[in-house]
Amino acid sequence: MATYKDEKRGTWYCKFYYMDWTGTRRQKLKRGFKLQREAKEWERLFLEQFAKNPDITFEALYEKYKEYIKPRIRESTAQSRFYMLDRHVLPFFHARIVSDITPADVAAWQTDILSKGLSNAYIHSANTYLKAIFTYAVDYLGLSKNPCMKTIGSTKSRKLNFWTPEEYAKFSEAAADNPEYFIIFEILYYTGMRVGELLALTLNDIDFKNNQIDINKTFYRLTGQDVINPPKTPNSERIVDIPEFLTEEIKDYTKKLYKPDPEYRLFHKQIQYIRSAFKTRIKRAGVKEIRVHDLRHSHASLLINLGANPVLVAERLGHESPSITMNTYAHLFPKAQLDIVRKIEKAEY
The missing domain is CATH 1.10.150.130 (Tyrosine recombinase, N-terminal domain)
Known part of the structure; x- marks a missing residue:
């Protein structure tokens, strides 16, 4: 394996010859590897894939790409x-x-x-x-x-769609007819968690004493199978504080369950049923139509209006960085901008 150290950049590169599908001898150069073994692995993969694939159809290329990408993404x-x-x-x-x-x-x-x-x-x-x-x-x-x-x-x-606290209060009243859906929507609105994270919750994830929920996994349905995986990103694994009234609502709901297994999913619903129930209760409440995912945006809006800064909002939503929060919700921070302008006007020089 022909790998070399780029002393100027502090990285590794590989440089080698290969025969293309026409029989022409060509040189390949690939830079920017942090480790020598990464450069060697790239060269090995190139020669292995190229040796097995002369000029091919797009469909054959697509199948090879799928084999390559599957282990690298969720x-x-x-x-x-x-x-x-x-x-x-x-x-x-x-x-x-x-x-x-x-x-x-x-x-x-x-x-x-x-x-x-x-x-x-x-x-x-x-x-x-x-x-x-x-x-x-x-x-x-x-x-x-x-x-x-x-x-x-x-x-x-x-464009972001979300409810004001007044709109959610109307919806919540209309959703009170079904205890399970009611508590599902309450958790989504007052924590901002993703639906997959909610559907993966177990009783062991609820800390009733300290009013906290541990978000450490996500649920989705794949080819007819229920799948539990780690959260979307490393920062998505988080513990969120919840209001005491929400703790009591969750506690009341769990009391109605028959011998619940603390390690088993708390809500045995599929996302399509939650969406359907959501739409039905929106019509009943007479509020503007939004998606279930927009309850997450509604929570962010609630936090911002209560004075939360981007760092806190990012932590609760499980964003990788506050910059993602600002890119998504910058227009909801007008008060913060006005405060800074007022401070500039009052500054003495």
């Missing part, structure tokens, strides 16, 4: 990514020879997907995943250049 993420690619990318390119696909071909695909009436964020993701497939081909299969370099769609998410 199972639920892989499922949603492959669904998008299967539906909107593979049918367009499937029989094309990868080295024959040009930027013009990619532009034709982009025009096609832009005509389907999909959201900007969805289109942006599909384009990003297509680019990743070609990047894999460049890195490991000897493709000379990535033909997917132009971005389409937008990373800007839809």
Whole structure:
């Protein structure tokens, strides 16, 4: 394995020759590895993948990419990514020879997907995943250049939708007819946790003495199976303080359960049933329609209006950093900006 130390940058790189699918001897150079073993592993993977794959169809490339990416991303993420690619990318390119696909071909695909009436964020993701497939081909299969370099769609998410405390109070009253759904919505609104995190909760995660909930796992349904995994990110594993009234509500709910197993899921619901119950009670309450996930935004709005700073909001929501919180909720912090302006005006020089 031909690996070398870049003394100037303090990193490692690999440099070697290989034979491409046309029989031409070519040189490959890849920089920027922190460790020598990482450079060696990259060279090994390149030669192994390239040796087994001369020029191939897009469909064959896609199958190789799936094998490569599956161990590197969450199972639920892989499922949603492959669904998008299967539906909107593979049918367009499937029989094309990868080295024959040009930027013009990619532009034709982009025009096609832009005509389907999909959201900007969805289109942006599909384009990003297509680019990743070609990047894999460049890195490991000897493709000379990535033909997917132009971005389409937008990373800007839809306008945030949330309830005021008054709107939630109306909804909560309408949701009181069903004890299980009532407590589900109460927890979501007063903690800001994700629905998957709520559905993974057990009695052992509730500290009734200290009014706290330990969020340490997430639940989702994958190919008909219930799956419990660690939270979305390392910072998503957190302990949140809850108001005493919510502790009492959870306690009252658990008293109605028949011999609950403290290590078993507290709520045996699927997300589609929660969404359906949510919509029904929104209509009953006569409040504006939002998504279940928007209860998380409603909690953030509640915290900000109560004077919480971005660091505290980030900790409760399980964001990786306060910058994510500010990027998402910056427009909800007008009071903080006004306070700073007033301090500037009063400052003495």
